[in-house]
Amino acid sequence: MDRYVRVTNTTRGTTVADRARVASSARDRMVGLLRTPEVLPGEGLLIERSPSIHMFFMRYPIDAVFTDRERRVTRTVSRLRPWRIVAWARGARDCLELRAGALDDSGTVAGDQLALEETV
Numbered sequence: 029m030d031r032y033v034r035v036t037n038t039t040r041g042t043t044v045a046d047r048a049r050v051a052s053s054a055r056d057r058m059v060g061l062l063r064t065p066e067v068l069p070g071e072g073l074l075i076e077r078s079p080s081i082h083m084f085f086m087r088y089p090i091d092a093v094f095t096d097r098e099r100r101v102t103r104t105v106s107r108l109r110p111w112r113i114v115a116w117a118r119g120a121r122d123c124l125e126l127r128a129g130a131l132d133d134s135g136t137v138a139g140d141q142l143a144l145e146e147t148v
Contacts, residue, residue, distance in 0.1 A: 033074060034147045035124060039140040042133075044093070045126060047147060048072035060125065061086065067127040074144075079120040086110040089128040094120035099142040106131050 031052070035044040047070060051057045057075050061067060066088055075081070081092060087110060094103040094117035103117040107128045117123070124142075136142075 032147045033144040035072065035074070036143050036145070037134050037136050037140050038143050040135045042135055043070075044130065044134045044136055044142060045072035045124065046070035048074045048124060048126075050074045050076065051078075052076045061090065067125070069127055069130075072124055072126040072130070075123045075125065077121060078123045080116050081108075081114050081123050081125070083108055083110045083112045091126040091128055091131040093124040093126065093131070093136060093142070095122050095124065095142055097121050099144065101136060101138050101140045101142060103138055104131055104136060 031050040032047050034046055035048055037044050051073055057078055061073050062085055089107045089109045092105040092108055093101055096102050096119050102119040105114055
């Protein structure tokens with residue numbers, strides 16, 4: 029059964045994702061957003077144990093937020109286009125993939141603190 033979280037930026041007092049699906053299994057991490065036609069506003073995918081991502085076979089750009097174990101943002105990538113790679117985000121443990129433009133909307137930058145809240 030899928031697990032979902034609400035992601036807030038406690039540094040800025042903004043919402044990063046109202047509902048992000050958590051990808052924790054090897055299969056879910058590998059498939060990622062490939063099975064989705066688009067990321068809707070407020071949605072996202074939190075890929076656990078993923079300090080790098082690729083955009084092979086993706087059909088649309090995304091924003092990516094890399095965080096360490098304490099959910100501090102180590103790196104952000106805005107409007108990452110299909111067929112690109114983020115080979116390694118130094119110090120990152122997880123990656124939150126969002127609709128392109130979500131980083132601008134939430135004001136999230138490296139150094140910000142994120143918080144997760146389980147949701148349905």
